[in-house]
Amino acid sequence: MSRQDRGDAPLALAEGLAAGYGGTLVISGVRFAVGRGERVGVLGPNGGGKTTLFRVLLGELGASAGRVQTAVAVASLPQTERSRLDFPVSALDVALMGTLALLPWWRRPGRQERRRAHEALDAVGLDEEARAPFGELSGGQRQRVLIARALVQDAELLLLDEPFSGLDAASAERLEGLLACLADERRGMMIATHDLEQARGWDRVLCLNRAQVAFGPPAEVLTRPTIERTYGAELVEVAPESGATALAILPPHHHPRDHHHDHDHDAP
Amino acid sequence: MIGFLLDPWGDPILVRAFAEVALLAVAGGVLGSWIVVYGLSYGAESLAHGLLPGLVLAALIGAPLLLGAAAGLVAATAGVALAARAPGVSRDTGVAVAVTSLFGLGVLLALSASSPPGLRELLFGDVLGLTTGDLMLAGGLVAALTGALALLHPRLLAVGFDRSAASALGVSPLLADGALLVALSLAILVCVQGLGNLLAVALLVGPAAGARLLASRMATMIALAVGLGVAGGVAGLYLSFHLDTAAGASIAGAVVVVYAAAAAVSTVKHHERTATRGLE
Numbered sequence A: 001m002s003r004q005d006r007g008d009a010p011l012a013l014a015e016g017l018a019a020g021y022g023g024t025l026v027i028s029g030v031r032f033a034v035g036r037g038e039r040v041g042v043l044g045p046n047g048g049g050k051t052t053l054f055r056v057l058l059g060e061l062g063a064s065a066g067r068v069q070t071a072v073a074v075a076s077l078p079q080t081e082r083s084r085l086d087f088p089v090s091a092l093d094v095a096l097m098g099t100l101a102l103l104p105w106w107r108r109p110g111r112q113e114r115r116r117a118h119e120a121l122d123a124v125g126l127d128e129e130a131r132a133p134f135g136e137l138s139g140g141q142r143q144r145v146l147i148a149r150a151l152v153q154d155a156e157l158l159l160l161d162e163p164f165s166g167l168d169a170a171s172a173e174r175l176e177g178l179l180a181c182l183a184d185e186r187r188g189m190m191i192a193t194h195d196l197e198q199a200r201g202w203d204r205v206l207c208l209n210r211a212q213v214a215f216g217p218p219a220e221v222l223t224r225p226t227i228e229r230t231y232g233a234e235l236v237e238v239a240p241e242s243g244a245t246a247l248a249i250l251p252p253h254h255h256p257r258d259h260h261h262d263h264d265h266d267a268p
Numbered sequence B: 001m002i003g004f005l006l007d008p009w010g011d012p013i014l015v016r017a018f019a020e021v022a023l024l025a026v027a028g029g030v031l032g033s034w035i036v037v038y039g040l041s042y043g044a045e046s047l048a049h050g051l052l053p054g055l056v057l058a059a060l061i062g063a064p065l066l067l068g069a070a071a072g073l074v075a076a077t078a079g080v081a082l083a084a085r086a087p088g089v090s091r092d093t094g095v096a097v098a099v100t101s102l103f104g105l106g107v108l109l110a111l112s113a114s115s116p117p118g119l120r121e122l123l124f125g126d127v128l129g130l131t132t133g134d135l136m137l138a139g140g141l142v143a144a145l146t147g148a149l150a151l152l153h154p155r156l157l158a159v160g161f162d163r164s165a166a167s168a169l170g171v172s173p174l175l176a177d178g179a180l181l182v183a184l185s186l187a188i189l190v191c192v193q194g195l196g197n198l199l200a201v202a203l204l205v206g207p208a209a210g211a212r213l214l215a216s217r218m219a220t221m222i223a224l225a226v227g228l229g230v231a232g233g234v235a236g237l238y239l240s241f242h243l244d245t246a247a248g249a250s251i252a253g254a255v256v257v258v259y260a261a262a263a264a265v266s267t268v269k270h271h272e273r274t275a276t277r278g279l280e
Helices: A050-057 A091-102 A111-123 A139-152 A169-184 A224-231 A256-263 B002-010 B012-037 B041-050 B052-061 B065-085 B091-110 B119-124 B132-161 B163-169 B173-214 B218-243 B247-279
Strands: A012-021 A024-034 A039-043 A065-070 A074-077 A157-161 A188-192 A204-209 A211-216 A235-238 A246-249
Touching: A012 A050, A024 A050, A024 A065, A024 A188, A024 A204, A050 A065, A050 A157, A050 A188, A074 A139, A074 B163, A091 A111, A091 A139, A091 B132, A091 B163, A111 A139, A139 A157, A139 A169, A169 A188, A204 A224, A211 A224, B002 B012, B002 B218, B012 B041, B012 B132, B012 B173, B012 B218, B041 B065, B041 B091, B041 B173, B052 B065, B052 B091, B052 B119, B052 B173, B065 B091, B065 B173, B119 B173, B132 B163, B132 B173, B132 B218, B163 B173, B173 B218, B173 B247, B218 B247
Parallel strands: A024 A211, A039 A188, A039 A204, A074 A157, A157 A188
Antiparallel strands: A012 A024, A012 A065, A204 A211, A235 A246
16 A cells, blocks of 8 residues: 555645634644555544534645645545535536646646546546536436546645535545545545545544544544544444444534534635 | 617717626626625625715815725725624624715715716716717726736636635735725726716626526626626617606616526526436
């Protein structure tokens, strides 16, 4: 497995990081490193600060305390269900957006850029859908188009916001395979998810519930006490088909009190 | 029938009106498409209405209307921006209060004793009263507007599609918004002269909203919006010529009909598509 221990500098590094909006801290005490070829699962309840952390890594939001460093091109892969689905763009249009990072502001993407966009769509197995409206693709295909955009952008660190939510088993498996390929290409990934079992297959896990709860290899981090501290006491045991006991998280609360936490996406 | 179509063309006033309407349709279609996909229709209307005091003041002191409209726009933009930030009220409420106040101020000024031009022309424009110079100026503004938006097209697309990822792609959402706002001001300036500030919004939003229902790519949507705008504008002028109705209002009415037609076509297409899917 390709790892940080090759001596490379990490793709992202946070030390004592705190951030928030208008004087209210959303996250604090965040400390982690993402090495080349690593997949880092980011776990935590809705409103736990995953989106805020991603915004800091993208450079959209400053750190209130501590320090954060991302030495490379970072790509953001947002959830695609919420809106944008009726936005008039094709899959190719979306992939082409990745070229903007490399072009001066007055240049429009030309033939060379279109070729690169096609190659990236081909790499994620979607070149045949290049002309399809983005909103008419399946959830898994949309995530793959966003990955193609990150490839065109030549991003080395990809921030994925719950890419597996709403995918059927086949699409999820295909996406998981694609993420493994990206890791082989020595790209780093931070993947927000609610799926503990899936995160066990990745290289590192970051547990975030306003403050950082834990960071490390999944085998060390994903213990019952840590998970309970991450999600509050919302754990139930379920027995999957294999017969082994697994932990599952109850659906997030929707008390009015919690409501403002759920919307740190919308914060200014 | 041929006479019905050709009669208006014998009149130079109407020929200029046709040219102006075509220009407005281009500006409205190109910019309107962005306004609609960015969800700025309400803001566009606010600006168009809020600039009235500037127009009226220019008319009162005898300055060029275009200059007055520009000053009015700056004031309206500032007012709307400030009102949107007012604490304790929602953004929409703040904007509505600011716009209504400005509009009311404009009407008050226009009703003052020394008001020479009358309010009507400012509200509804005078597409039949344009000089060749007015047309050339409008043509220049429309060319600048279309060129700038074509240049910025890929970046506007990136921000509109996915604001949160735009800065990671090296595109500033703030700059995209700013560029659209400047373009919007330019377009309103062009439209106000021909259609007045009440009806300018019709050509800016109507055709684009119709095109949105039919197109699945931005470039197609823009082309369609221009086409629908020209169709509505020309139909409105014919209507006005033959039925002797007010030109600006006839154009706005025709644009609404064009939008309804686009909505009908879109509904039929949608049903056909779901029907074919059902068969698969």
